Amino acid sequence: MIQILVTGANGQLAQCLKTLTTNLEGYQFYFYSRNDFDISDKAKVEAIFKTKNFSFCINCAAFTNVDTSESNKETSDLINHKAVYNLAVACTQNNVKLIHVSTDFVFDGNQSLPYQETDKTNPLGVYGNSKLLGEKAIQNTLKAHYILRTSWLYSEFxxxxxxxxxxxxxxxxxxxxxxxxxxxPTYAVDLAALIISIIQKDNDAFGVYHYSNEGVASWYDFAVAIFNLKNLNTKVLPIRSIQYPTPAKRPSFSVFDKQKVKHTFNVSIPHWRTSLEKCLQNV
Ligand SMILES: NC(=O)c1ccc[n+]([C@@H]2O[C@H](COP(=O)([O-])OP(=O)(O)OC[C@H]3O[C@@H](n4cnc5c(N)ncnc54)[C@H](OP(=O)(O)O)[C@@H]3O)[C@@H](O)[C@H]2O)c1
Known part of the structure:
Protein backbone atom coordinates (compact mmCIF):
# COMPACT_ATOMS: atom_id res chain seq x y z
CA MET A 1 0.00 0.00 0.00
CA ILE A 2 1.46 3.37 -1.04
CA GLN A 3 1.19 5.86 1.82
CA ILE A 4 0.59 9.53 1.17
CA LEU A 5 0.69 12.47 3.56
CA VAL A 6 -1.63 15.42 2.87
CA THR A 7 -1.31 18.72 4.74
CA GLY A 8 -3.93 21.48 5.10
CA ALA A 9 -6.79 18.96 5.19
CA ASN A 10 -9.52 21.56 5.82
CA GLY A 11 -8.65 23.61 2.74
CA GLN A 12 -10.59 23.36 -0.50
CA LEU A 13 -7.95 21.47 -2.51
CA ALA A 14 -7.40 18.91 0.26
CA GLN A 15 -11.16 18.37 0.57
CA CYS A 16 -11.38 17.75 -3.18
CA LEU A 17 -8.53 15.25 -2.87
CA LYS A 18 -10.38 13.54 -0.05
CA THR A 19 -13.51 13.04 -2.15
CA LEU A 20 -11.52 11.63 -5.09
CA THR A 21 -9.31 9.28 -3.09
CA THR A 22 -11.79 7.64 -0.74
CA ASN A 23 -11.88 4.40 -2.73
CA LEU A 24 -8.59 4.61 -4.57
CA GLU A 25 -7.13 1.12 -4.47
CA GLY A 26 -3.49 0.63 -3.57
CA TYR A 27 -3.11 4.01 -1.89
CA GLN A 28 -3.60 5.10 1.70
CA PHE A 29 -4.00 8.85 2.16
CA TYR A 30 -3.40 10.45 5.57
CA PHE A 31 -5.04 13.88 5.82
CA TYR A 32 -3.83 16.26 8.52
CA SER A 33 -5.52 19.56 9.33
CA ARG A 34 -3.68 22.51 10.80
CA ASN A 35 -4.76 21.48 14.31
CA ASP A 36 -3.14 18.05 13.97
CA PHE A 37 -0.16 19.15 11.96
CA ASP A 38 1.06 22.73 11.80
CA ILE A 39 3.65 22.69 9.02
CA SER A 40 5.49 25.65 10.54
CA ASP A 41 6.28 23.51 13.61
CA LYS A 42 9.61 21.96 12.63
CA ALA A 43 9.60 19.34 15.40
CA LYS A 44 6.08 18.28 14.43
CA VAL A 45 7.11 18.00 10.78
CA GLU A 46 9.99 15.73 11.74
CA ALA A 47 7.74 13.64 14.00
CA ILE A 48 4.90 13.18 11.48
CA PHE A 49 7.29 12.03 8.76
CA LYS A 50 8.49 9.26 11.11
CA THR A 51 4.98 7.90 11.78
CA LYS A 52 4.62 6.12 8.43
CA ASN A 53 6.60 5.14 5.41
CA PHE A 54 5.28 7.91 3.16
CA SER A 55 6.03 7.84 -0.56
CA PHE A 56 4.51 11.26 -1.29
CA CYS A 57 3.66 14.41 0.61
CA ILE A 58 1.00 16.67 -0.92
CA ASN A 59 1.25 20.13 0.53
CA CYS A 60 -2.22 21.69 0.44
CA ALA A 61 -1.45 23.95 3.41
CA ALA A 62 -0.88 27.62 2.72
CA PHE A 63 -1.62 31.11 3.92
CA THR A 64 -3.92 32.00 1.03
CA ASN A 65 -5.37 35.35 2.03
CA VAL A 66 -3.72 37.56 -0.56
CA ASP A 67 -4.88 40.88 0.91
CA THR A 68 -4.26 40.02 4.57
CA SER A 69 -0.75 38.96 3.57
CA GLU A 70 0.12 42.57 2.77
CA SER A 71 -0.08 43.46 6.47
CA ASN A 72 1.01 39.99 7.71
CA LYS A 73 4.29 39.53 5.92
CA GLU A 74 5.76 37.36 8.69
CA THR A 75 2.86 34.91 8.74
CA SER A 76 2.77 34.66 4.97
CA ASP A 77 6.52 34.02 4.90
CA LEU A 78 6.32 31.53 7.77
CA ILE A 79 3.67 29.31 6.16
CA ASN A 80 4.31 29.76 2.45
CA HIS A 81 8.11 29.78 2.62
CA LYS A 82 9.78 28.68 5.87
CA ALA A 83 7.31 25.87 6.60
CA VAL A 84 7.61 24.69 3.00
CA TYR A 85 11.35 24.51 3.52
CA ASN A 86 10.71 22.34 6.63
CA LEU A 87 8.63 19.98 4.48
CA ALA A 88 11.29 19.85 1.77
CA VAL A 89 13.98 18.98 4.33
CA ALA A 90 11.79 16.24 5.85
CA CYS A 91 11.08 14.87 2.36
CA THR A 92 14.80 14.76 1.59
CA GLN A 93 15.62 13.01 4.86
CA ASN A 94 12.81 10.45 4.51
CA ASN A 95 12.98 9.83 0.77
CA VAL A 96 9.52 11.28 0.15
CA LYS A 97 8.40 12.97 -3.08
CA LEU A 98 6.82 16.37 -2.55
CA ILE A 99 3.84 17.65 -4.54
CA HIS A 100 3.52 21.34 -3.77
CA VAL A 101 0.97 23.85 -5.00
CA SER A 102 1.96 27.36 -6.05
CA THR A 103 0.29 30.24 -7.81
CA ASP A 104 -0.02 32.50 -10.85
CA PHE A 105 0.76 35.35 -8.41
CA VAL A 106 4.48 34.61 -8.85
CA PHE A 107 4.10 36.57 -12.12
CA ASP A 108 3.53 40.31 -12.59
CA GLY A 109 0.99 39.85 -15.39
CA ASN A 110 2.78 42.13 -17.83
CA GLN A 111 3.08 39.41 -20.45
CA SER A 112 0.56 39.10 -23.28
CA LEU A 113 1.20 35.44 -24.17
CA PRO A 114 0.32 32.52 -21.87
CA TYR A 115 2.95 32.05 -19.17
CA GLN A 116 5.35 29.13 -19.52
CA GLU A 117 7.13 27.55 -16.57
CA THR A 118 10.41 29.16 -17.65
CA ASP A 119 9.05 32.72 -17.87
CA LYS A 120 10.45 35.34 -15.55
CA THR A 121 8.77 35.55 -12.16
CA ASN A 122 8.14 38.91 -10.54
CA PRO A 123 5.49 38.82 -7.79
CA LEU A 124 3.53 42.01 -7.20
CA GLY A 125 2.82 41.44 -3.51
CA VAL A 126 3.68 39.71 -0.26
CA TYR A 127 1.65 36.55 -0.94
CA GLY A 128 3.15 35.96 -4.40
CA ASN A 129 6.61 36.64 -3.06
CA SER A 130 6.20 34.20 -0.16
CA LYS A 131 4.94 31.53 -2.57
CA LEU A 132 7.89 32.12 -4.89
CA LEU A 133 10.32 31.81 -1.96
CA GLY A 134 8.57 28.54 -1.07
CA GLU A 135 9.15 27.25 -4.61
CA LYS A 136 12.83 28.22 -4.43
CA ALA A 137 13.26 26.61 -1.01
CA ILE A 138 12.00 23.34 -2.47
CA GLN A 139 14.13 23.57 -5.61
CA ASN A 140 17.27 24.23 -3.54
CA THR A 141 16.59 21.41 -1.08
CA LEU A 142 14.83 18.51 -2.74
CA LYS A 143 15.21 16.95 -6.17
CA ALA A 144 12.03 14.87 -5.94
CA HIS A 145 9.50 17.66 -6.26
CA TYR A 146 6.51 18.60 -8.38
CA ILE A 147 5.55 22.27 -8.07
CA LEU A 148 2.10 22.84 -9.55
CA ARG A 149 1.30 26.48 -10.19
CA THR A 150 -2.42 27.03 -10.46
CA SER A 151 -4.80 29.97 -10.73
CA TRP A 152 -8.24 31.16 -9.60
CA LEU A 153 -9.01 28.01 -7.61
CA TYR A 154 -12.64 27.37 -6.71
CA SER A 155 -14.79 24.43 -5.65
CA GLU A 156 -17.82 23.49 -3.61
CA PHE A 157 -15.56 23.60 -0.52
CA PRO A 185 -10.59 29.68 -13.30
CA THR A 186 -9.53 26.24 -12.05
CA TYR A 187 -11.89 23.74 -10.50
CA ALA A 188 -9.98 22.32 -7.52
CA VAL A 189 -11.40 18.85 -8.27
CA ASP A 190 -9.58 18.94 -11.64
CA LEU A 191 -6.34 19.92 -9.93
CA ALA A 192 -6.87 17.11 -7.40
CA ALA A 193 -7.35 14.69 -10.31
CA LEU A 194 -4.05 15.86 -11.82
CA ILE A 195 -2.30 15.23 -8.50
CA ILE A 196 -3.67 11.69 -8.44
CA SER A 197 -2.47 11.15 -12.04
CA ILE A 198 1.01 12.32 -11.06
CA ILE A 199 1.08 9.89 -8.14
CA GLN A 200 -0.22 7.00 -10.25
CA LYS A 201 2.26 7.69 -13.07
CA ASP A 202 5.09 8.14 -10.59
CA ASN A 203 7.43 8.85 -13.51
CA ASP A 204 9.86 11.09 -11.59
CA ALA A 205 9.33 13.94 -14.08
CA PHE A 206 10.19 16.44 -11.38
CA GLY A 207 9.92 20.17 -11.88
CA VAL A 208 7.52 23.10 -12.15
CA TYR A 209 4.18 22.73 -13.98
CA HIS A 210 1.42 25.14 -14.90
CA TYR A 211 -2.12 23.89 -14.44
CA SER A 212 -5.45 25.66 -14.81
CA ASN A 213 -8.59 24.75 -16.69
CA GLU A 214 -8.58 25.47 -20.42
CA GLY A 215 -9.76 28.79 -21.82
CA VAL A 216 -9.47 32.41 -20.82
CA ALA A 217 -11.79 34.64 -18.80
CA SER A 218 -11.94 37.85 -16.84
CA TRP A 219 -13.45 37.81 -13.34
CA TYR A 220 -16.42 39.55 -14.96
CA ASP A 221 -16.82 36.66 -17.46
CA PHE A 222 -16.56 34.17 -14.61
CA ALA A 223 -19.27 35.92 -12.59
CA VAL A 224 -21.58 36.18 -15.62
CA ALA A 225 -21.13 32.46 -16.31
CA ILE A 226 -21.91 31.56 -12.69
CA PHE A 227 -25.17 33.53 -12.71
CA ASN A 228 -26.19 32.30 -16.18
CA LEU A 229 -25.63 28.67 -15.27
CA LYS A 230 -27.48 29.15 -11.99
CA ASN A 231 -30.36 30.97 -13.75
CA LEU A 232 -29.93 33.95 -11.46
CA ASN A 233 -31.00 37.41 -12.58
CA THR A 234 -28.20 39.20 -10.75
CA LYS A 235 -26.76 41.85 -13.04
CA VAL A 236 -22.98 41.97 -13.36
CA LEU A 237 -21.42 45.38 -13.99
CA PRO A 238 -17.96 45.36 -15.59
CA ILE A 239 -15.64 47.56 -13.53
CA ARG A 240 -11.93 48.35 -13.65
CA SER A 241 -9.50 47.21 -10.95
CA ILE A 242 -8.96 50.82 -9.89
CA GLN A 243 -12.67 51.00 -9.05
CA TYR A 244 -12.22 48.05 -6.67
CA PRO A 245 -9.02 48.85 -4.75
CA THR A 246 -7.50 46.00 -2.74
CA PRO A 247 -4.44 45.97 -0.43
CA ALA A 248 -2.64 43.55 -2.77
CA LYS A 249 -2.08 44.27 -6.44
CA ARG A 250 -3.05 41.40 -8.74
CA PRO A 251 -1.56 40.40 -12.11
CA SER A 252 -3.75 41.72 -14.91
CA PHE A 253 -2.92 38.70 -17.08
CA SER A 254 -2.10 35.24 -15.76
CA VAL A 255 -3.15 32.75 -18.43
CA PHE A 256 -0.96 29.63 -18.33
CA ASP A 257 0.62 27.66 -21.13
CA LYS A 258 -0.18 24.06 -20.14
CA GLN A 259 1.67 22.10 -22.83
CA LYS A 260 4.24 20.74 -20.37
CA VAL A 261 1.75 19.27 -17.90
CA LYS A 262 -0.40 17.81 -20.69
CA HIS A 263 2.50 16.09 -22.44
CA THR A 264 4.34 14.90 -19.35
CA PHE A 265 1.37 13.32 -17.60
CA ASN A 266 -0.82 12.65 -20.62
CA VAL A 267 -3.80 14.46 -19.12
CA SER A 268 -6.59 16.26 -20.92
CA ILE A 269 -7.83 19.43 -19.27
CA PRO A 270 -11.50 20.46 -19.23
CA HIS A 271 -12.55 23.95 -20.33
CA TRP A 272 -13.28 26.21 -17.36
CA ARG A 273 -16.95 26.52 -18.31
CA THR A 274 -17.43 22.74 -18.46
CA SER A 275 -15.88 22.37 -15.02
CA LEU A 276 -17.91 25.27 -13.65
CA GLU A 277 -21.08 23.49 -14.73
CA LYS A 278 -19.89 20.35 -12.95
CA CYS A 279 -19.06 22.22 -9.77
CA LEU A 280 -22.38 24.06 -9.71
CA GLN A 281 -24.16 20.70 -9.53
CA ASN A 282 -22.50 20.24 -6.12
CA VAL A 283 -23.03 23.72 -4.70
N1 LIG B 1 -7.36 29.76 -3.78
C1 LIG B 1 -6.84 30.18 -4.92
O1 LIG B 1 -7.47 30.93 -5.68
C2 LIG B 1 -5.46 29.75 -5.32
C3 LIG B 1 -4.94 30.21 -6.54
C4 LIG B 1 -3.67 29.79 -6.91
C5 LIG B 1 -2.94 28.94 -6.08
N2 LIG B 1 -3.48 28.54 -4.88
C6 LIG B 1 -2.69 27.63 -4.03
O2 LIG B 1 -3.38 26.40 -3.98
C7 LIG B 1 -3.12 25.76 -2.72
C8 LIG B 1 -4.43 25.29 -2.13
O3 LIG B 1 -5.26 26.43 -1.94
P1 LIG B 1 -6.69 26.34 -1.28
O4 LIG B 1 -7.55 27.31 -2.02
O5 LIG B 1 -7.11 24.93 -1.13
O6 LIG B 1 -6.37 26.98 0.14
P2 LIG B 1 -7.28 27.05 1.45
O7 LIG B 1 -8.67 26.60 1.15
O8 LIG B 1 -7.06 28.41 2.02
O9 LIG B 1 -6.61 25.96 2.37
C9 LIG B 1 -5.37 26.14 2.95
C10 LIG B 1 -5.34 25.29 4.20
O10 LIG B 1 -4.05 25.44 4.79
C11 LIG B 1 -4.23 25.41 6.17
N3 LIG B 1 -3.10 26.01 6.87
C12 LIG B 1 -2.79 27.31 7.03
N4 LIG B 1 -1.67 27.43 7.76
C13 LIG B 1 -1.28 26.17 8.07
C14 LIG B 1 -0.21 25.65 8.83
N5 LIG B 1 0.69 26.44 9.41
N6 LIG B 1 -0.11 24.29 8.94
C15 LIG B 1 -1.02 23.48 8.37
N7 LIG B 1 -2.06 23.93 7.67
C16 LIG B 1 -2.19 25.26 7.51
C17 LIG B 1 -5.51 26.21 6.42
O11 LIG B 1 -6.00 25.87 7.67
P3 LIG B 1 -7.29 26.56 8.33
O12 LIG B 1 -8.44 25.89 7.61
O13 LIG B 1 -7.19 26.19 9.75
O14 LIG B 1 -7.16 28.01 8.02
C18 LIG B 1 -6.37 25.73 5.25
O15 LIG B 1 -7.18 24.65 5.63
C19 LIG B 1 -2.34 26.77 -1.89
O16 LIG B 1 -0.98 26.44 -1.95
C20 LIG B 1 -2.56 28.09 -2.59
O17 LIG B 1 -1.48 28.96 -2.41
C21 LIG B 1 -4.73 28.91 -4.50
Missing amino acids: GNNFLKTMLRLAETRPEIGVVFDQVGT
Whole structure:
Protein backbone atom coordinates (compact mmCIF):
# COMPACT_ATOMS: atom_id res chain seq x y z
CA MET A 1 0.00 0.00 0.00
CA ILE A 2 1.46 3.37 -1.04
CA GLN A 3 1.19 5.86 1.82
CA ILE A 4 0.59 9.53 1.17
CA LEU A 5 0.69 12.47 3.56
CA VAL A 6 -1.63 15.42 2.87
CA THR A 7 -1.31 18.72 4.74
CA GLY A 8 -3.93 21.48 5.10
CA ALA A 9 -6.79 18.96 5.19
CA ASN A 10 -9.52 21.56 5.82
CA GLY A 11 -8.65 23.61 2.74
CA GLN A 12 -10.59 23.36 -0.50
CA LEU A 13 -7.95 21.47 -2.51
CA ALA A 14 -7.40 18.91 0.26
CA GLN A 15 -11.16 18.37 0.57
CA CYS A 16 -11.38 17.75 -3.18
CA LEU A 17 -8.53 15.25 -2.87
CA LYS A 18 -10.38 13.54 -0.05
CA THR A 19 -13.51 13.04 -2.15
CA LEU A 20 -11.52 11.63 -5.09
CA THR A 21 -9.31 9.28 -3.09
CA THR A 22 -11.79 7.64 -0.74
CA ASN A 23 -11.88 4.40 -2.73
CA LEU A 24 -8.59 4.61 -4.57
CA GLU A 25 -7.13 1.12 -4.47
CA GLY A 26 -3.49 0.63 -3.57
CA TYR A 27 -3.11 4.01 -1.89
CA GLN A 28 -3.60 5.10 1.70
CA PHE A 29 -4.00 8.85 2.16
CA TYR A 30 -3.40 10.45 5.57
CA PHE A 31 -5.04 13.88 5.82
CA TYR A 32 -3.83 16.26 8.52
CA SER A 33 -5.52 19.56 9.33
CA ARG A 34 -3.68 22.51 10.80
CA ASN A 35 -4.76 21.48 14.31
CA ASP A 36 -3.14 18.05 13.97
CA PHE A 37 -0.16 19.15 11.96
CA ASP A 38 1.06 22.73 11.80
CA ILE A 39 3.65 22.69 9.02
CA SER A 40 5.49 25.65 10.54
CA ASP A 41 6.28 23.51 13.61
CA LYS A 42 9.61 21.96 12.63
CA ALA A 43 9.60 19.34 15.40
CA LYS A 44 6.08 18.28 14.43
CA VAL A 45 7.11 18.00 10.78
CA GLU A 46 9.99 15.73 11.74
CA ALA A 47 7.74 13.64 14.00
CA ILE A 48 4.90 13.18 11.48
CA PHE A 49 7.29 12.03 8.76
CA LYS A 50 8.49 9.26 11.11
CA THR A 51 4.98 7.90 11.78
CA LYS A 52 4.62 6.12 8.43
CA ASN A 53 6.60 5.14 5.41
CA PHE A 54 5.28 7.91 3.16
CA SER A 55 6.03 7.84 -0.56
CA PHE A 56 4.51 11.26 -1.29
CA CYS A 57 3.66 14.41 0.61
CA ILE A 58 1.00 16.67 -0.92
CA ASN A 59 1.25 20.13 0.53
CA CYS A 60 -2.22 21.69 0.44
CA ALA A 61 -1.45 23.95 3.41
CA ALA A 62 -0.88 27.62 2.72
CA PHE A 63 -1.62 31.11 3.92
CA THR A 64 -3.92 32.00 1.03
CA ASN A 65 -5.37 35.35 2.03
CA VAL A 66 -3.72 37.56 -0.56
CA ASP A 67 -4.88 40.88 0.91
CA THR A 68 -4.26 40.02 4.57
CA SER A 69 -0.75 38.96 3.57
CA GLU A 70 0.12 42.57 2.77
CA SER A 71 -0.08 43.46 6.47
CA ASN A 72 1.01 39.99 7.71
CA LYS A 73 4.29 39.53 5.92
CA GLU A 74 5.76 37.36 8.69
CA THR A 75 2.86 34.91 8.74
CA SER A 76 2.77 34.66 4.97
CA ASP A 77 6.52 34.02 4.90
CA LEU A 78 6.32 31.53 7.77
CA ILE A 79 3.67 29.31 6.16
CA ASN A 80 4.31 29.76 2.45
CA HIS A 81 8.11 29.78 2.62
CA LYS A 82 9.78 28.68 5.87
CA ALA A 83 7.31 25.87 6.60
CA VAL A 84 7.61 24.69 3.00
CA TYR A 85 11.35 24.51 3.52
CA ASN A 86 10.71 22.34 6.63
CA LEU A 87 8.63 19.98 4.48
CA ALA A 88 11.29 19.85 1.77
CA VAL A 89 13.98 18.98 4.33
CA ALA A 90 11.79 16.24 5.85
CA CYS A 91 11.08 14.87 2.36
CA THR A 92 14.80 14.76 1.59
CA GLN A 93 15.62 13.01 4.86
CA ASN A 94 12.81 10.45 4.51
CA ASN A 95 12.98 9.83 0.77
CA VAL A 96 9.52 11.28 0.15
CA LYS A 97 8.40 12.97 -3.08
CA LEU A 98 6.82 16.37 -2.55
CA ILE A 99 3.84 17.65 -4.54
CA HIS A 100 3.52 21.34 -3.77
CA VAL A 101 0.97 23.85 -5.00
CA SER A 102 1.96 27.36 -6.05
CA THR A 103 0.29 30.24 -7.81
CA ASP A 104 -0.02 32.50 -10.85
CA PHE A 105 0.76 35.35 -8.41
CA VAL A 106 4.48 34.61 -8.85
CA PHE A 107 4.10 36.57 -12.12
CA ASP A 108 3.53 40.31 -12.59
CA GLY A 109 0.99 39.85 -15.39
CA ASN A 110 2.78 42.13 -17.83
CA GLN A 111 3.08 39.41 -20.45
CA SER A 112 0.56 39.10 -23.28
CA LEU A 113 1.20 35.44 -24.17
CA PRO A 114 0.32 32.52 -21.87
CA TYR A 115 2.95 32.05 -19.17
CA GLN A 116 5.35 29.13 -19.52
CA GLU A 117 7.13 27.55 -16.57
CA THR A 118 10.41 29.16 -17.65
CA ASP A 119 9.05 32.72 -17.87
CA LYS A 120 10.45 35.34 -15.55
CA THR A 121 8.77 35.55 -12.16
CA ASN A 122 8.14 38.91 -10.54
CA PRO A 123 5.49 38.82 -7.79
CA LEU A 124 3.53 42.01 -7.20
CA GLY A 125 2.82 41.44 -3.51
CA VAL A 126 3.68 39.71 -0.26
CA TYR A 127 1.65 36.55 -0.94
CA GLY A 128 3.15 35.96 -4.40
CA ASN A 129 6.61 36.64 -3.06
CA SER A 130 6.20 34.20 -0.16
CA LYS A 131 4.94 31.53 -2.57
CA LEU A 132 7.89 32.12 -4.89
CA LEU A 133 10.32 31.81 -1.96
CA GLY A 134 8.57 28.54 -1.07
CA GLU A 135 9.15 27.25 -4.61
CA LYS A 136 12.83 28.22 -4.43
CA ALA A 137 13.26 26.61 -1.01
CA ILE A 138 12.00 23.34 -2.47
CA GLN A 139 14.13 23.57 -5.61
CA ASN A 140 17.27 24.23 -3.54
CA THR A 141 16.59 21.41 -1.08
CA LEU A 142 14.83 18.51 -2.74
CA LYS A 143 15.21 16.95 -6.17
CA ALA A 144 12.03 14.87 -5.94
CA HIS A 145 9.50 17.66 -6.26
CA TYR A 146 6.51 18.60 -8.38
CA ILE A 147 5.55 22.27 -8.07
CA LEU A 148 2.10 22.84 -9.55
CA ARG A 149 1.30 26.48 -10.19
CA THR A 150 -2.42 27.03 -10.46
CA SER A 151 -4.80 29.97 -10.73
CA TRP A 152 -8.24 31.16 -9.60
CA LEU A 153 -9.01 28.01 -7.61
CA TYR A 154 -12.64 27.37 -6.71
CA SER A 155 -14.79 24.43 -5.65
CA GLU A 156 -17.82 23.49 -3.61
CA PHE A 157 -15.56 23.60 -0.52
CA GLY A 158 -14.13 26.51 1.47
CA ASN A 159 -14.16 30.17 0.53
CA ASN A 160 -13.67 31.20 -3.05
CA PHE A 161 -14.93 33.56 -5.75
CA LEU A 162 -17.78 31.27 -6.80
CA LYS A 163 -19.10 31.03 -3.24
CA THR A 164 -18.74 34.79 -2.75
CA MET A 165 -20.72 35.53 -5.93
CA LEU A 166 -23.53 33.16 -4.93
CA ARG A 167 -23.67 34.67 -1.45
CA LEU A 168 -23.75 38.26 -2.77
CA ALA A 169 -26.45 37.32 -5.28
CA GLU A 170 -28.77 36.47 -2.39
CA THR A 171 -28.94 40.11 -1.31
CA ARG A 172 -27.83 42.25 -4.24
CA PRO A 173 -29.59 42.83 -7.56
CA GLU A 174 -26.30 43.91 -9.19
CA ILE A 175 -22.61 43.35 -8.52
CA GLY A 176 -19.57 45.16 -9.94
CA VAL A 177 -16.84 42.74 -11.02
CA VAL A 178 -13.46 43.58 -12.55
CA PHE A 179 -12.99 42.90 -16.25
CA ASP A 180 -9.36 44.00 -16.58
CA GLN A 181 -7.83 40.96 -14.86
CA VAL A 182 -7.68 38.02 -17.22
CA GLY A 183 -6.77 34.44 -16.35
CA THR A 184 -8.39 31.04 -16.07
CA PRO A 185 -10.59 29.68 -13.30
CA THR A 186 -9.53 26.24 -12.05
CA TYR A 187 -11.89 23.74 -10.50
CA ALA A 188 -9.98 22.32 -7.52
CA VAL A 189 -11.40 18.85 -8.27
CA ASP A 190 -9.58 18.94 -11.64
CA LEU A 191 -6.34 19.92 -9.93
CA ALA A 192 -6.87 17.11 -7.40
CA ALA A 193 -7.35 14.69 -10.31
CA LEU A 194 -4.05 15.86 -11.82
CA ILE A 195 -2.30 15.23 -8.50
CA ILE A 196 -3.67 11.69 -8.44
CA SER A 197 -2.47 11.15 -12.04
CA ILE A 198 1.01 12.32 -11.06
CA ILE A 199 1.08 9.89 -8.14
CA GLN A 200 -0.22 7.00 -10.25
CA LYS A 201 2.26 7.69 -13.07
CA ASP A 202 5.09 8.14 -10.59
CA ASN A 203 7.43 8.85 -13.51
CA ASP A 204 9.86 11.09 -11.59
CA ALA A 205 9.33 13.94 -14.08
CA PHE A 206 10.19 16.44 -11.38
CA GLY A 207 9.92 20.17 -11.88
CA VAL A 208 7.52 23.10 -12.15
CA TYR A 209 4.18 22.73 -13.98
CA HIS A 210 1.42 25.14 -14.90
CA TYR A 211 -2.12 23.89 -14.44
CA SER A 212 -5.45 25.66 -14.81
CA ASN A 213 -8.59 24.75 -16.69
CA GLU A 214 -8.58 25.47 -20.42
CA GLY A 215 -9.76 28.79 -21.82
CA VAL A 216 -9.47 32.41 -20.82
CA ALA A 217 -11.79 34.64 -18.80
CA SER A 218 -11.94 37.85 -16.84
CA TRP A 219 -13.45 37.81 -13.34
CA TYR A 220 -16.42 39.55 -14.96
CA ASP A 221 -16.82 36.66 -17.46
CA PHE A 222 -16.56 34.17 -14.61
CA ALA A 223 -19.27 35.92 -12.59
CA VAL A 224 -21.58 36.18 -15.62
CA ALA A 225 -21.13 32.46 -16.31
CA ILE A 226 -21.91 31.56 -12.69
CA PHE A 227 -25.17 33.53 -12.71
CA ASN A 228 -26.19 32.30 -16.18
CA LEU A 229 -25.63 28.67 -15.27
CA LYS A 230 -27.48 29.15 -11.99
CA ASN A 231 -30.36 30.97 -13.75
CA LEU A 232 -29.93 33.95 -11.46
CA ASN A 233 -31.00 37.41 -12.58
CA THR A 234 -28.20 39.20 -10.75
CA LYS A 235 -26.76 41.85 -13.04
CA VAL A 236 -22.98 41.97 -13.36
CA LEU A 237 -21.42 45.38 -13.99
CA PRO A 238 -17.96 45.36 -15.59
CA ILE A 239 -15.64 47.56 -13.53
CA ARG A 240 -11.93 48.35 -13.65
CA SER A 241 -9.50 47.21 -10.95
CA ILE A 242 -8.96 50.82 -9.89
CA GLN A 243 -12.67 51.00 -9.05
CA TYR A 244 -12.22 48.05 -6.67
CA PRO A 245 -9.02 48.85 -4.75
CA THR A 246 -7.50 46.00 -2.74
CA PRO A 247 -4.44 45.97 -0.43
CA ALA A 248 -2.64 43.55 -2.77
CA LYS A 249 -2.08 44.27 -6.44
CA ARG A 250 -3.05 41.40 -8.74
CA PRO A 251 -1.56 40.40 -12.11
CA SER A 252 -3.75 41.72 -14.91
CA PHE A 253 -2.92 38.70 -17.08
CA SER A 254 -2.10 35.24 -15.76
CA VAL A 255 -3.15 32.75 -18.43
CA PHE A 256 -0.96 29.63 -18.33
CA ASP A 257 0.62 27.66 -21.13
CA LYS A 258 -0.18 24.06 -20.14
CA GLN A 259 1.67 22.10 -22.83
CA LYS A 260 4.24 20.74 -20.37
CA VAL A 261 1.75 19.27 -17.90
CA LYS A 262 -0.40 17.81 -20.69
CA HIS A 263 2.50 16.09 -22.44
CA THR A 264 4.34 14.90 -19.35
CA PHE A 265 1.37 13.32 -17.60
CA ASN A 266 -0.82 12.65 -20.62
CA VAL A 267 -3.80 14.46 -19.12
CA SER A 268 -6.59 16.26 -20.92
CA ILE A 269 -7.83 19.43 -19.27
CA PRO A 270 -11.50 20.46 -19.23
CA HIS A 271 -12.55 23.95 -20.33
CA TRP A 272 -13.28 26.21 -17.36
CA ARG A 273 -16.95 26.52 -18.31
CA THR A 274 -17.43 22.74 -18.46
CA SER A 275 -15.88 22.37 -15.02
CA LEU A 276 -17.91 25.27 -13.65
CA GLU A 277 -21.08 23.49 -14.73
CA LYS A 278 -19.89 20.35 -12.95
CA CYS A 279 -19.06 22.22 -9.77
CA LEU A 280 -22.38 24.06 -9.71
CA GLN A 281 -24.16 20.70 -9.53
CA ASN A 282 -22.50 20.24 -6.12
CA VAL A 283 -23.03 23.72 -4.70
N1 LIG B 1 -7.36 29.76 -3.78
C1 LIG B 1 -6.84 30.18 -4.92
O1 LIG B 1 -7.47 30.93 -5.68
C2 LIG B 1 -5.46 29.75 -5.32
C3 LIG B 1 -4.94 30.21 -6.54
C4 LIG B 1 -3.67 29.79 -6.91
C5 LIG B 1 -2.94 28.94 -6.08
N2 LIG B 1 -3.48 28.54 -4.88
C6 LIG B 1 -2.69 27.63 -4.03
O2 LIG B 1 -3.38 26.40 -3.98
C7 LIG B 1 -3.12 25.76 -2.72
C8 LIG B 1 -4.43 25.29 -2.13
O3 LIG B 1 -5.26 26.43 -1.94
P1 LIG B 1 -6.69 26.34 -1.28
O4 LIG B 1 -7.55 27.31 -2.02
O5 LIG B 1 -7.11 24.93 -1.13
O6 LIG B 1 -6.37 26.98 0.14
P2 LIG B 1 -7.28 27.05 1.45
O7 LIG B 1 -8.67 26.60 1.15
O8 LIG B 1 -7.06 28.41 2.02
O9 LIG B 1 -6.61 25.96 2.37
C9 LIG B 1 -5.37 26.14 2.95
C10 LIG B 1 -5.34 25.29 4.20
O10 LIG B 1 -4.05 25.44 4.79
C11 LIG B 1 -4.23 25.41 6.17
N3 LIG B 1 -3.10 26.01 6.87
C12 LIG B 1 -2.79 27.31 7.03
N4 LIG B 1 -1.67 27.43 7.76
C13 LIG B 1 -1.28 26.17 8.07
C14 LIG B 1 -0.21 25.65 8.83
N5 LIG B 1 0.69 26.44 9.41
N6 LIG B 1 -0.11 24.29 8.94
C15 LIG B 1 -1.02 23.48 8.37
N7 LIG B 1 -2.06 23.93 7.67
C16 LIG B 1 -2.19 25.26 7.51
C17 LIG B 1 -5.51 26.21 6.42
O11 LIG B 1 -6.00 25.87 7.67
P3 LIG B 1 -7.29 26.56 8.33
O12 LIG B 1 -8.44 25.89 7.61
O13 LIG B 1 -7.19 26.19 9.75
O14 LIG B 1 -7.16 28.01 8.02
C18 LIG B 1 -6.37 25.73 5.25
O15 LIG B 1 -7.18 24.65 5.63
C19 LIG B 1 -2.34 26.77 -1.89
O16 LIG B 1 -0.98 26.44 -1.95
C20 LIG B 1 -2.56 28.09 -2.59
O17 LIG B 1 -1.48 28.96 -2.41
C21 LIG B 1 -4.73 28.91 -4.50
